[in-house]
Amino acid sequence: MRRLFCIGRNYAAHAREMGKDPEREAPFFFTKWAETVVPAGSTIAYPTETANFHYEAELVVAIGAGGAAIAQDDALSHVFGYATGLDMTRRDLQFEARDKGRPGTPARMSSSPRRWG
Numbered sequence: 001m002r003r004l005f006c007i008g009r010n011y012a013a014h015a016r017e018m019g020k021d022p023e024r025e026a027p028f029f030f031t032k033w034a035e036t037v038v039p040a041g042s043t044i045a046y047p048t049e050t051a052n053f054h055y056e057a058e059l060v061v062a063i064g065a066g067g068a069a070i071a072q073d074d075a076l077s078h079v080f081g082y083a084t085g086l087d088m089t090r091r092d093l094q095f096e097a098r099d100k101g102r103p104g105t106p107a108r109m110s111s112s113p114r115r116w117g
Helices: 012-017 072-078 091-099
Strands: 004-008 028-032 053-063 079-090 108-110
Touching: 072 079, 079 091
Parallel strands: none
Antiparallel strands: 004 028, 053 079, 079 108
């Protein structure tokens, strides 16, 4: 795995929980370090210097073939597989970064693929 691309603010209820209006602000893309992915069954230690550690279940889509300007009818032929993931976020650091107008990337801890299918 070389790159991890994520979509934020694509779930309206969560956008509202984070203080955003999903009707006014479109989803956005961000990246995570590939090293944040850990194997299924791994223990994720509670990070020091945080008091607000959240988890979210995620759909993980592994892209197996590259391309550009891919026709919608051909898009699924580029998918290697699907998995469930566990996204861990240090919410206190994320809120602090947001309030300072900074990216929240350091707050995003890991994504743990469960199974490719």
